[in-house]
Amino acid sequence: MADNPVRRGWLGHLTRRSVLAGAVASAAFPAVAATTSAATASPRSAAVPGMRTAQATGTTRRVTIYAEALPGGLFGYGLAPGEATIPGPLLEIVEGDTLEIELVNTTNQRLSIHPHGVDYDVFSDGAPFNDSFNEPGETRTYVWRSRERSTGGGRVWLPGTAGYWHYHDHALGGDHGTQGLQKGLYGGLIVRRKGDLLPDKTFVVVFNDMTINNKMAPEAPMFDSNLGERVEWLCIGHGSMEHTFHLHAHRWADTRTGYLDGPNDLTQAVDNKDLNPGSSFGFQVIAGEGVGAGAWMYHCHVQFHSDGGMAGIFLVRNEDGSIPDHAQEAIDRYHAHHGGLGDHSGHAG
């Protein structure tokens, strides 16, 4: 990455990734983020000159995750004691990798971790239905496996595990983790395919009932980038409400990656996409491409939801990292407006 999200300090989420990166550098931690190690080594693909791509390793990676109580009745997952965040740490692997997750439950509630998209046996299901959860104070290991695409015979092929997935509690307060989800026990999971382009930054956006990452405007996350950076969005839906994710001034191909696989890939472009409970998708865009630096809204396009606070900012700085005046004004307007109650007709939140 050209910049250091820790120093910038906008995003708790990216701060978490930097912990992973640091872990790799110090070897204090098993590496779970393929992109991070790739970034360290700066591999470059001959097929895509100048772009970093995911590399297959086929290894087993171990990580310890701490489920913790947070202020305000919330809960979070974290990579170290006292560092839980909402959403939890972004987990990244490459098809063929295995993740062994040691989940430490530091809370007084039953809870678990349940992934989407990857392989797991019944003992790693994370569902009380399969007796797979952590009692209060208990530590338990969950194993998630991934695999490449494979022939199923003749022209039939079976899809691999690559995708923009997620993980979440499936046990707190009930059989389906409804309370755990409401209170923040969720996070992003990316399984890359060998050769996938690696982004400069990844943003995790969770539409969870009437919140974005359990926040509402003007506290909704602001995602930060420089003009021309390749930024990746991982969008996840949770809760019991319907949502549509809209990003201003940017669009993406409705493919697994968000880009097209060559000139013969005719998949349509979208800039608004359903994001309903349990679903997820991801895409990469070049920040500000064709539209310039600025503060761009991302929001749920269900009008009642955006009015109610499901709207945040995608900041595209100038290439040198400075903030255009109009962008700073927009940021200030966002905070003043959403922070001030009752000062504008038609605004519910």
Add this chain to the structure above:
Amino acid sequence: MADNPVRRGWLGHLTRRSVLAGAVASAAFPAVAATTSAATASPRSAAVPGMRTAQATGTTRRVTIYAEALPGGLFGYGLAPGEATIPGPLLEIVEGDTLEIELVNTTNQRLSIHPHGVDYDVFSDGAPFNDSFNEPGETRTYVWRSRERSTGGGRVWLPGTAGYWHYHDHALGGDHGTQGLQKGLYGGLIVRRKGDLLPDKTFVVVFNDMTINNKMAPEAPMFDSNLGERVEWLCIGHGSMEHTFHLHAHRWADTRTGYLDGPNDLTQAVDNKDLNPGSSFGFQVIAGEGVGAGAWMYHCHVQFHSDGGMAGIFLVRNEDGSIPDHAQEAIDRYHAHHGGLGDHSGHAG
């Protein structure tokens, strides 16, 4: 099929298919299920060694369907008097086939049958709007046609009729069949393309308001398979609520079939998909592939809905048909828990 769903007795739906199979064998009935006749003849495709595939016949198939009142104020479609089920019988054809459906209305209500995905003229629309329905006690014939893909000129091609479709009442209690749908008048319709892989079993899952096939946990359908079987899911949405279908530990390609069409098919994989009113999709998975035998949950991922009872079991037995201990325990847990009210915090149903 390696086993006999009639003897097993889990699924009313599969029992219905066995009636079709029996009908084909005895010639007492016109065959509507291409897969069944294919299974009888055991054709094998050179392109997919060892796998059964759909064969085109281009014939007209006739079937009589009885719409009947069921206990509890429900209604159902059936292939013989007194044998109505919810969902109704699974109808299967191959592109090029025509279905002539003689609908016998044994009830005291106006009703009809309306298909998705196939061709029909206004007289077979099944909508009161087109004066197409059965008065109480009336018998009426509806004709559904299917066709292969065809060139529309140059590089433009028109899609064929192949798909995972469905049929439903469009007249009971109103112009849109809302009451008929609420009470159970719906079923699955599969139009296969020549060469499509035939499954070992097909499961029909209808998310209909807060029910699955008009049942709620612990009465929701349990779908039964042996490890390694090719099982097909036909998922249908009905009613007035939004849903997302999630299957634990299995994923599928988001294509027409659920599998990829060769190594160059880059369509993404999903394990959670919107299933809203009037929509349907289908896919095939290999039971327990990469994850093993077990009792796996399938459920609506809208949390309020899964808590409320929209959750069932996909049982993957051992290859020899025996049930692993952990799977039996999960089944028992499911029945005990969902059957016992008020015994678990956070559970609404």
Add this chain to the structure above:
Amino acid sequence: MADNPVRRGWLGHLTRRSVLAGAVASAAFPAVAATTSAATASPRSAAVPGMRTAQATGTTRRVTIYAEALPGGLFGYGLAPGEATIPGPLLEIVEGDTLEIELVNTTNQRLSIHPHGVDYDVFSDGAPFNDSFNEPGETRTYVWRSRERSTGGGRVWLPGTAGYWHYHDHALGGDHGTQGLQKGLYGGLIVRRKGDLLPDKTFVVVFNDMTINNKMAPEAPMFDSNLGERVEWLCIGHGSMEHTFHLHAHRWADTRTGYLDGPNDLTQAVDNKDLNPGSSFGFQVIAGEGVGAGAWMYHCHVQFHSDGGMAGIFLVRNEDGSIPDHAQEAIDRYHAHHGGLGDHSGHAG
């Protein structure tokens, strides 16, 4: 077009297009509709004999749009003073074109115009967040740009702007244009790709809360065609409710265009598709192909919504333009039934 929608008079929307066509002929207006100028010139593609296709021009087109108050507390966009409609005028360009929109706000409300799918800088965002809107009485120019697909390096390609998009107010009564949308400030935007087939007619269908184009049955729009015409549907979702669009007796490929790109395009066909707030899709079908002339329903398949009035008519006349008796009867039935309250059990509207 073989017929003149002005003379036919069914559709305010098509009347608007005829204004565009007239404008092109008289040169009184900048041309915004590529299809219209194409229709004038009747270009034919060698690749698709007998079919008109979109031609790239790479030009900047200017159009003035008037936002006006309408009776009943509604608002609309129009191409001339006093001619606002709901939806507003259909805007069509070809990838590479730029649209300069001079928006004249004739109302006493703050409002704007915000597009989906195209490029725009922060000053043309149409969002109060970016200080981009028209004060009452103000005229302001918004610039929308489009582009072709382009290589992003190696096998990675970036999607172009082609798509079935839309535009809407983002400022009336609040930060997200919720009131503007409720009251009718929206319209269709089509960006074609060079070589796309041009339709004989385009229908714009907006599911906006419980309305279709701010109308309910029996006032919902009736879309008119002759058997065999290539008709294009642009479907847009708005408001705060979930919808599914269903068209009787016709299906389309779930691609950008609704048709397949040759015999190797295996995209599935659909006849029911989610249409949620902020999303849009489009497709072309041949009117009555394989099913004949008739009055066909299109409706939201959420049962409560169709019962409540979200249902209209797609009229397919005979080839000579005459209306089959059964179609006229259906039209009469639709008007009598939906117009008469309380005369049918189970009907809410």
